Amino acid sequence: MTPFEIFFDLVFVFALTRIMSLIGQRPTPTTMVQGLILLVLLWIAWSSYTWLGNHTRAEVGVVRGGFLIAMAALFVAALAMPEAWTPGPGLDGPLLVALAYVVLRVVHLGLYHWAAAGVPGLRARIRFFAAVSAVGWVPLLLGALLSGTAHAVLWVMAFVIEIGGQRLSYARRGTWPLRSASHFTERHGLVLIIALGESLVAAGVGAASAVTALPVLGVALIGFVVTACLWWLYFDRAGPAAARVLAAATGDRRDRIASDAYSQTHLLLITGVIYLALGVEQVLGLVAGVHGGDEHGGATRLTWSASVALHGGAALFLGGRLLFLRLTGQPVPPAQPAVVVLVALLLPLGVLLPPAAALGVLGLLLLTAVAVERLSGRRVPSADS
Incomplete structure (x- = not known):
């Protein structure tokens, strides 16, 4: 590249x-x-x-x-x-x-x-x-x-x-x-990681000048943990494993993996990141008082649209990642689909909890997904597998 x-x-x-x-x-x-x-x-x-x-x-x-x-x-x-x-x-x-x-x-x-x-x-x-x-x-x-x-x-x-x-x-x-598998996977990985970076920018926009207040700073750090979890779930094992699978594939199978797992499935990942970033921005805006909440996030709840952005974006990313794993022939830990379902079920809860709590619960679930992935000991396929 x-x-x-x-x-x-x-x-x-x-x-x-x-x-x-x-x-x-x-x-x-x-x-x-x-x-x-x-x-x-x-x-x-x-x-x-x-x-x-x-x-x-x-x-x-x-x-x-x-x-x-x-x-x-x-x-x-x-x-x-x-x-x-x-x-x-x-x-x-x-x-x-x-x-x-x-x-x-x-x-x-x-x-x-x-x-x-x-x-x-x-x-x-x-x-x-x-x-x-x-x-x-x-x-x-x-x-x-x-x-x-x-x-x-x-x-x-x-x-x-x-x-x-x-x-x-x-x-x-x-x-x-497809001529170069390494070039293709690198381009998709780069645009995803830049999108994740934009989610951190969105957190800064949501916090605005109130970021020095301890409650706002604490919620901003939870937003960082959420973004870090998404990074880990793709770039620690899933992304490198898929790159090796694509490099080892030949003929029509190689071209099909590139088309299905990257050109199409990565749209789900990018969309999930963008909507999650919007949700985090809304949470921080309420906690900081930018969108009408008080500095403790207790006076105002997330709207349904903001909850869909926050939890629906995370569920879309996780669901897209599961599809990405399957399309690249990687094993899926049995608990991971359950995590996707639980994140999706947070949608109605997000409008009932204080915004900071809604983001905190999402952060705990994503940390659980990372822990499950880590404990599963999923092997990264080599070029010969």
């Missing part, structure tokens, strides 16, 4: 922070669904460039120029993210996001087609996928011109067509060929 690709990933993460800005001011079911739709569209774009960078060097010649155009489009989309659902006169937020996304995809498909010269059958796959993707851009652009439910439905239709077209392309013509 090159510094140029890291630069691209940082622009992507900037777009993630803008989605958090959209949801974080006042989380509601509507804004959370809107944020999820934008996350999916953003992930499709990032994932496509990760495959391209795996096929050819991103920092050289024509490809570098295309990547720079794509980064500019991604930056424009990121700037417009908080206004992505607010129609207005002229070139408004929804239209800017839609046009930037189309530019991202057109540049990607053009570069991939150019770089696929000499690989039998690959250009035909790209042309087939491009045709299906172009169909998906129609509801995307139409949705940007409308508002309300029609806007959301058309944008959902757009990414369903994109994802469905990709799966159809795989079924009819095979998966994209």
